[in-house]
Amino acid sequence: MSKQxxxxxxxxxxxxxxxxxxxxxxxxxxxxxxxxxxxxxxxxDIQIKNWPGISFIIHKMKSNxxxxxxxxxxPAIDYLEEASSGEVDEGKVIAQLKNIESVLNECIEQxxxxxxxxx
Amino acid sequence: MNVCxxxxxxxxxxxxxxxxxxxxxxxxxxxxxxxxxHFLSLNPDYQVKSYENAASFYKDLTEQPEIITLDYNLxxxxxxxxxxxxxQVSPQSKVIFISVKEDIKTAINLFKKGVHDYxxxxxxxQQRLWVxxxxxxxxxxxxxxxxxxxxxxxxxxxLQHTLIGQSEGLKKVLDLMQKAAQVNITTSxxxxxxxxxxxxxxxxxxxSAQKDHPxxxxxxxxxxxxxxxxELFGHxxxxxxxxxxxxxxxxxxxxxxxxxxxxxxxxxxxxxxKLLRALQEKELTRVGGNEVIKINVRIIVATHRNLLMEVxxxxxxxxxxxxxxxxxxxxxxxxxxxSDIILLANFFIETFCKENGIHKKHLGVEAKKKLLKxxxxxxxxxxxxxxxxxxxxxxxxxxxxxxxxxxxDAHSVYTGLGHYTLKEYNEKLVEHYLQVxxxxxxxxxxxxxxxxxxxxxxxxxxxxxxxxK
Numbered sequence: 001m002s003k004q005x006x007x008x009x010x011x012x013x014x015x016x017x018x019x020x021x022x023x024x025x026x027x028x029x030x031x032x033x034x035x036x037x038x039x040x041x042x043x044x045d046i047q048i049k050n051w052p053g054i055s056f057i058i059h060k061m062k063s064n065x066x067x068x069x070x071x072x073x074x075p076a077i078d079y080l081e082e083a084s085s086g087e088v089d090e091g092k093v094i095a096q097l098k099n100i101e102s103v104l105n106e107c108i109e110q111x112x113x114x115x116x117x118x119x
Numbered sequence: 120m121n122v123c124x125x126x127x128x129x130x131x132x133x134x135x136x137x138x139x140x141x142x143x144x145x146x147x148x149x150x151x152x153x154x155x156x157h158f159l160s161l162n163p164d165y166q167v168k169s170y171e172n173a174a175s176f177y178k179d180l181t182e183q184p185e186i187i188t189l190d191y192n193l194x195x196x197x198x199x200x201x202x203x204x205x206x207q208v209s210p211q212s213k214v215i216f217i218s219v220k221e222d223i224k225t226a227i228n229l230f231k232k233g234v235h236d237y238x239x240x241x242x243x244x245q246q247r248l249w250v251x252x253x254x255x256x257x258x259x260x261x262x263x264x265x266x267x268x269x270x271x272x273x274x275x276x277x278l279q280h281t282l283i284g285q286s287e288g289l290k291k292v293l294d295l296m297q298k299a300a301q302v303n304i305t306t307s308x309x310x311x312x313x314x315x316x317x318x319x320x321x322x323x324x325x326x327s328a329q330k331d332h333p334x335x336x337x338x339x340x341x342x343x344x345x346x347x348x349x350e351l352f353g354h355x356x357x358x359x360x361x362x363x364x365x366x367x368x369x370x371x372x373x374x375x376x377x378x379x380x381x382x383x384x385x386x387x388x389x390x391x392x393k394l395l396r397a398l399q400e401k402e403l404t405r406v407g408g409n410e411v412i413k414i415n416v417r418i419i420v421a422t423h424r425n426l427l428m429e430v431x432x433x434x435x436x437x438x439x440x441x442x443x444x445x446x447x448x449x450x451x452x453x454x455x456x457x458s459d460i461i462l463l464a465n466f467f468i469e470t471f472c473k474e475n476g477i478h479k480k481h482l483g484v485e486a487k488k489k490l491l492k493x494x495x496x497x498x499x500x501x502x503x504x505x506x507x508x509x510x511x512x513x514x515x516x517x518x519x520x521x522x523x524x525x526x527x528d529a530h531s532v533y534t535g536l537g538h539y540t541l542k543e544y545n546e547k548l549v550e551h552y553l554q555v556x557x558x559x560x561x562x563x564x565x566x567x568x569x570x571x572x573x574x575x576x577x578x579x580x581x582x583x584x585x586x587x588k
Contacts, residue, residue, distance in 0.1 A: 015242070016154055016158070016244075017154070018161070020157075023153075023157055027150055027153060027154065030149050030150050030153060031150055034148075034149060034150060056192070059192065059219060059220070060147070060148060060192070060219075063148065063151060063240040064148065066240070066241065067240075
């Protein structure tokens with residue numbers, strides 16, 4: 001996969017890990033595990049309409065999405081962080097979540113390939 | 120190796136720098152937690168521990184880490200709740216909040232509670248954290264240094280370290296000090312010059328209920344009479360020429376603490392009346408001011424004069440004498456405490472050698488005899504100077520009598536310096552060294568850092584002088 005097609009940009013993360021490849025690898029593994037777990041939790045919360053729970057998870061995922069240089073998710077994340085308070089537009093929330101899930105799943109696949117990580 | 124006293128502070132600071140700083144990272148996000156721990160652990164000065172929730176962090180909070188980096192949104196507690204717990208259990212810990220959310224209102228509230236920094240999780244998080252911790256590190260090291268120095272000072276002012284000796288005279292002094300410390304009574308310390316009146320005053324303050332408040336000392340004899348009132352009571356702006364701003368007096372500075380008036384016998388009658396009024400009314404007015412300021416100060420006075428005699432001569436007010444006398448502690452002169460001379464001398468040797476980083480020396484039998492025969496007109500202060508000089512002059516471990524330079528010693532080159540010309544002084548110095556080194560010209564020349572011909576020339580000149588007489 002070419003760098004141009006990648007959904008992520010690890011420049012910031014490389015800086016923060018001091019270009020330590022072994023440590024970087026371990027952080028990528030953690031990201032994949034953490035994100036997959038969070039997406040699964042979000043799907044469970046959608047079933048029970050736990051909007052504050054979803055907002056909390058999204059808030060926690062925000063910094064890692066930034067750290068991994070995944071672009072284009074900012075507006076969706078901001079919307080979902082605020083969506084727990086007041087009246088919730090369920091249709092819009094779910095659509096935004098599915099968009100985020102799709103991008104992140106694609107991103108995870110690309111990272112697994114790039115870092116040769118087995119599922 | 121000699122250690123300059125100015126270097127001592129630096130050495131303490133360097134030692135402090137080697138003590139690791141304990142940092143707790145409280146972060147539920149495993150990625151950020153790993154990144155922060157990895158980054159901070161790169162510095163060997165930091166001892167880093169991490170926690171994924173508030174509950175596990177609370178268990179270790181009693182370890183009182185110097186720095187805590189805290190995620191604002193933990194799964195089991197909000198940042199504010201965790202902060203309250205920190206302030207309660209480990210108030211001296213410095214807290215740095217790390218949050219995803221850029222919320223100024225939250226940040227201001229946290230700063231009001233005493234948080235050191237609020238950092239947003241972005242690409243600069245590590246740099247900002249680094250700067251923040253570096254600033255804190257300096258602050259923590261300085262605090263540790265201050266605590267260490269304070270401890271040293273307290274040790275030095277501890278009775279066992281301050282008043283050395285086993286004589287009956289000293290035991291009586293210690294007994295009176297214990298009694299004076301238990302109550303807020305005016306205390307007068309009398310004794311010859313050099314008996315340690317100022318040290319007794321400081322120790323008394325440290326033993327008393329006022330110990331956590333200031334100890335302010337003022338030497339009445341050292342301040343011109345015209346300035347004493349302003350020094351003691353302070354002055355308002357414009358009170359006199361040169362009074363550019365308001366200045367608090369020593370009495371006000373000593374509020375709730377102790378004011379030590381040394382050489383009170385040298386105070387003039389006019390000032391004595393003003394002091395008496397301030398002590399009776401427990402209030403003062405700054406020079407040039409109208410405001411009456413209430414004072415709560417413990418008074419300790421000292422003098423080498425016989426105040427009762429001064430009262431009889433009309434030089435000291437009788438009413439002030441009785442007000443100040445309070446509990447009198449008389450410090451006996453060293454000649455009346457001969458059993459303490461060697462103990463004190465050994466203490467001064469140990470302290471001087473330690474402070475100056477020189478090999479510890481001891482008094483030889485003859486040197487001890489010489490000290491015990493002396494009458495010490497300058498008391499303990501004189502003994503200290505004699506011992507310190509002996510430590511400097513002696514190169515061997517044992518201090519020989521020749522290096523105990525007493526005032527009555529005819530061969531001393533260190534007394535009466537003002538009476539000699541430089542030429543005479545040089546001659547006396549060479550003569551002294553010739554005596555110490557058994558007239559070995561080469562050694563004397565080497566020790567004094569001069570040529571042997573200079574030594575011979577001085578010997579020749581002295582010979583001619585003796586022959587001509």
